[in-house]
Amino acid sequence: MTFTVAIVGRPNVGKSTLFNRLIGKRHALVDDTPGVTRDRREGDGRIADLNFKVIDTAGLEDAEASTLEGRMRAQTERAIVDADLVLMMIDARAGVTPLDNHFARWLRRESDKVVLLANKCEGAAARNGLYEAFGMGLGEPVAISAEHNEGMADLYAAIKERMPLEAEFETDEKLGLEDGQPPEEGVDVWQDRDQPRVMRIAVVGRPNVGKSTLINAILGEERLLTGPEAGITRDAIEVEWQYGGRFLKLVDTAGLRRRARVTEKLEKLSVADTRRAIQYAHVVLLVLDANMMLEKQDLTIARMVIEEGRALIIAANKWDAVANREQARRDYRDRFEISLAQVKGAPFVTVSALQGRNLDKLFDAAFQVYDTWNTRISTSRLNRWLMVMTERHPPPLAKGRRIKLRYMTQVKARPPTFAAFVSQPQELPEAYSRYLVNGLREDFELPGTPIRFLTRKGKNPFASE
Secondary structure, eight states: OOOEEEEEOSTTSSHHHHHHHHHTSOOSOOOSSTTOOOSOEEEEEEETTEEEEEEEOOOOOOOOTTSHHHHHHHHHHHHHHHOSEEEEEEETTTOOOHHHHHHHHHHGGGGGGEEEEEEOOSSGGGHHHHHHGGGGSSOSOEEOBTTTTBSHHHHHHHHHHHSOTTOOOOOTTTTTOOOOOOOOTTOSEEEOTTOOSSEEEEEEESTTSSHHHHHHHHHTSOOSOOOSSTTOOOSOEEEEEEETTEEEEEEEOOOOOOGGGOOSHHHHHHHHHHHHHHHHOSEEEEEEEGGGTTOHHHHHHHHHHHHTTOEEEEEEEOGGGOSOHHHHHHHHHHHHHHHOGGGTTOOEEEOBTTTTBTHHHHHHHHHHHHHHHTEEEOHHHHHHHHHHHHHHSOOOEETTEEOOEEEEEEEETTTTEEEEEESSGGGSOHHHHHHHHHHHHHHTTOTTSOOEEEEEOOOOTTSOO
16 A cells, blocks of 8 residues: 655645655646645655655635635545645744644644644745744654755655555556557557556546536545636646556546636646646546537637547536437537547537436547557558558649559557658648548548548659769
């Protein structure tokens, strides 16, 4: 079982900065604005030879349970219960505040697994705050500077002291993961044997369409912060899960508004984080509000997913609130086929996150498009197919000569990418490339995944060196 460390404290004391330092990546959003972090975010932390799971939490605030701040605190409380070690952080430059003391009294009940951190101790201005921290009743504070990477040796010692001597960590063998098997000899179409062991599914969409609620319904617990307020999610939050014997990472993302409406720095950071989640995903689940399906912003997000080459699933949430469902399906189908012909046949699943309907169909669709996204086609079969396609509809003339498609091969999967060696690649019309791509999609059963088609000019053996 993995040793778990939770970082807690009031807003703006540097919890996310330390989280990024421990995982070695800038995954958590960091800004001077208090309360940037809202959901708890998990990552694989490391200091020297110590490996552990680290949880970044929202800033602790004294608020009513029904408010957004109160729901954020509930998430932090859950992280404290789940953690083996709690790092209570204060801002040493600001000194010990009444809010720090309030939550220190609360954490003293868990004092056996709490370490007090005095952050921002890189200068003399923090000295008084460090001395004040001794009076909080949580033991001797560890002086660090998360931003400047100071005090990590002392933090290492504090964590190692409380970590079991023989912490048992999960390995690939314990998780039951095995390398993919190579295709049998002579097989023309197969799934890539080197496909990733853990499937990453990013859940994206406009604000307030129910992305976090949908993930909570899938997990069967209130893992992510939800509510009637639009734009609650700011960070891209990864949650590990298992379905049907397959290991998954579900990534909840911030809602994407039209670019013209994004003016604040923090929202720009959230948008960049969502784009990064799409780039690193294998499958992207685009969540729509079934009452306002495929608005312009939905199509913009879908095109972003296609440009990144990710497999796409469309989920119409709040389907239980739709009055005329047949009409809604027709409207969606008409607009989708016109506007997103690049991923013709992408799965469309109607769900209700509040009622937990059709969630199993989402994962059936996800596994289907994921396998399609990993498809490889043998060169011999591709060239037999190319011969049939060019005989059925020959390429046009260019500069008085017929364009020749001499050879074709698949250069990579994820997404399926094909290269054709053409006598005059610059002259091959876009319409003819689309004809070939549509043929690939239909004849090799590649629905719902972007297909990339490249043209290259073969070397002329008779050209002078």
